[in-house]
Amino acid sequence: MAKNPFRSEADAYRFLLLTIGYFALIVAAATLNTWVGLVVFVALSAVVLWRWLGSRTVEAPLRTSVPRPHDEAERHILVIANETVGGEELLAMLRHRSDGVREQVLVVVPALNSVVRHWASDEDGARAAAQGRLEASLARLASAGVVADGKVGDGDPLQAMEDALRTFGADEIVISTHPEGRSNWLERNVVGAARERFDVPITHVVVDLESA
Amino acid sequence: MSAHADSHSGSHHGPPIAHKSSRVDASVLGMFLFIASEAMLFGAFFTAYFMVRVVNPEAPDWPLEPFHLPVFIAGVNTAVLVTSSFTMHWALQSIKRGNRTGLKAGLLLTFFMGLAFLITQMLEYARIGFNPADGVFGTIFYGLTGLHGAHVFVGLTLLGIATVRAFRGHYTPEHHHGVELPGIYWHFVDVMWIVVYATIYLI
Numbered sequence: 001m002a003k004n005p006f007r008s009e010a011d012a013y014r015f016l017l018l019t020i021g022y023f024a025l026i027v028a029a030a031t032l033n034t035w036v037g038l039v040v041f042v043a044l045s046a047v048v049l050w051r052w053l054g055s056r057t058v059e060a061p062l063r064t065s066v067p068r069p070h071d072e073a074e075r076h077i078l079v080i081a082n083e084t085v086g087g088e089e090l091l092a093m094l095r096h097r098s099d100g101v102r103e104q105v106l107v108v109v110p111a112l113n114s115v116v117r118h119w120a121s122d123e124d125g126a127r128a129a130a131q132g133r134l135e136a137s138l139a140r141l142a143s144a145g146v147v148a149d150g151k152v153g154d155g156d157p158l159q160a161m162e163d164a165l166r167t168f169g170a171d172e173i174v175i176s177t178h179p180e181g182r183s184n185w186l187e188r189n190v191v192g193a194a195r196e197r198f199d200v201p202i203t204h205v206v207v208d209l210e211s212a
Numbered sequence: 213m214s215a216h217a218d219s220h221s222g223s224h225h226g227p228p229i230a231h232k233s234s235r236v237d238a239s240v241l242g243m244f245l246f247i248a249s250e251a252m253l254f255g256a257f258f259t260a261y262f263m264v265r266v267v268n269p270e271a272p273d274w275p276l277e278p279f280h281l282p283v284f285i286a287g288v289n290t291a292v293l294v295t296s297s298f299t300m301h302w303a304l305q306s307i308k309r310g311n312r313t314g315l316k317a318g319l320l321l322t323f324f325m326g327l328a329f330l331i332t333q334m335l336e337y338a339r340i341g342f343n344p345a346d347g348v349f350g351t352i353f354y355g356l357t358g359l360h361g362a363h364v365f366v367g368l369t370l371l372g373i374a375t376v377r378a379f380r381g382h383y384t385p386e387h388h389h390g391v392e393l394p395g396i397y398w399h400f401v402d403v404m405w406i407v408v409y410a411t412i413y414l415i
Contacts, residue, residue, distance in 0.1 A: 006243055009395035013301045016399045016406075020294065023410040030415050037415065119241065 022048070075101040078164055078200075079148070080108050080157055081176035082185070085137035087207030090176050091144045097172070098146075105148040106168045107141070109134040110160045118155060127152050157190050158197060165198065173202045180206075247400075254404060257356045258411065264348050279342055279349055283413050289332045290409050293364075296325035297402045300371075300395050307378075307388045315383065315391070319375040322398065326368045333361055353412065360401070360408050367401045370394035 005015035022044055030037025077097060079085060085107055094105060113126035130152040141148045153160025161173060175191050177183040185191070191204045268276070275281060303318025337354075344354040374394045377383065383391055 006247060006396050006400060009301065009304050009392045009399070012396045012399035012403075013297065016294075016297055016402050019403045019406050023406050027410050027414045121241075 071102075073102055075103045075172070076168060076170045077103060077105045077172050077174060078108065078161065078168055078170035079105060079174045079176060080110070080153070080161055080164075081137065081207075082110060082112060082157075083133050083137075085109075085140065085176060085207075087176070087205075089207050090174070090205045091141070091146065093174065093203065093205055094141075094146050095144075103147070105141070105146060106164060106170070107134065107137055107148050107150040108153040108160050108164045109137065109150070110153045110157045111155050113155045123155065126155060157185060158193055161194060161198065165200070170200055173198065173200050174205055175202060176205045176207050178206070179208050250400070250404075254356075254359065254407070257352065257359060258407075260348075261352045261356065261412070264352060275349055279346075279353075280340075281353075281413050282336055282340065285332070285336060286409060286413050289329050289336075290405065292325050292332070293329045293402055293405055296322045296329070297399055299325065300398050303378075304388065304391050304395050307383050307391060308385055310385045312378070312383075316375070316378050319371060319378050319391070323368065323371045323375050326364060326371060326398070330361060330364050330368065333357065333364075356408055356412060360404055363401045363404065367394065367398050370397055 006012045025044060026037055026041045029040035075097060077094065079090070079094070081090070094103070097103065109130045111123055111126040111130040113123050117123060117126065134150045134152055138148055138150045151164065154163055157175075164170070165173075173194065175185070175194060177185045177191070180186055191202065195202050299318045299321040301318075303315050303322060306312075306314025306318055342350045342353075344351050371394050374391050377390055
């Protein structure tokens with residue numbers, strides 16, 4: 001998200017100085033010639049817009065170190081999935097990972113919400129729906145013999161992972177998505193962003209529910 | 213072989229409780245709504261101003277006769293207001309470093325410079341030679357500068373409270389929210405004046 005120029009007094013002060021510079025250049029150019037002033041206005045506005053749009057993507061995420069306060073013989077796996085827990089690919093992978101160790105699986109289902117509802121802090125519906133998906137997922141895991149706990153997480157999957165990591169201490173994160181072309185998370189590069197952000201091995205599992 | 217969702221236990225009814233990070237911070241949302249409403253308020257006046265100016269066939273001779281704007285006096289007033297932002301910033305930096313004298317001096321200077329700006333603007337109104345009823349230009353001029361003047365008045369009220377509190381020994385390097393917020397507002401008022409001065413008086 002773009003930075004709010006009035007987030008603090010220091011930010012507001014910097015914004016004021018930039019505003020003074022912006023208008024000083026435009027007025028100086030307009031004094032020479034109205035059309036020159038217009039060109040400078042357009043050029044400066046384009047630069048401001050470019051910088052503003054750039055600030056939305058350039059901000060590097062923090063690389064979060066994950067505490068792992070558990071026994072060496074245990075393996076903590078954090079599974080993050082919206083509605084794809086229970087696919088055969090994921091179940092097979094979880095069974096394979098738990099060979100020879102005591103595994104603890106935490107399933108986090110993000111409470112996905114619309115932008116408007118998010119800004120209005122209206123997320124009861126989103127969390128209730130996520131709770132429903134979580135319970136269905138846990139039931140499928142249980143029937144497949146996988147012991148798991150579950151949580152409804154933040155609507156932003158990266159934030160949901162970070163929240164869970166702070167209390168769960170995972171050895172591995174498994175991100176389960178739909179196949180390419182049907183996955184909003186893949187389109188947003190959630191897996192790549194998670195690999196940059198978290199100091200934990202991350203496995204991406206594609207679950208194709210339509211072909212199941 | 214058990215599975216359970218940890219937020220689905222006990223007597224809790226309805227959806228699970230939201231994590232704090234799930235929600236937009238109230239102060240952030242409030243500031244965005246404030247900026248949006250102010251942008252629309254000033255935007256409405258600027259739109260009217262530019263409409264009048266663009267559709268007027270005699271626009272190159274702006275402002276039209278017999279209107280005359282005191283550009284120099286307003287320029288000096290602008291310098292005073294911009295300087296007051298510098299002293300506001302100095303006041304806040306001072307309290308962050310534990311310098312109470314700097315805080316008090318900065319707030320006092322900011323307050324008096326803001327007051328000087330407002331008084332000068334009122335004197336300008338008294339001598340400018342036209343009033344809000346003198347055509348659409350007069351209406352928009354008084355509307356825009358008056359709207360800004362109202363914001364300066366609100367800012368001065370906030371600064372007055374912060375100044376009195378500073379002289380009463382409030383604020384520490386760790387706790388100075390009561391200076392930070394008026395500071396943000398004061399810089400916003402300055403930004404809006406830069407826009408008003410550049411578009412109405414200079415361009």
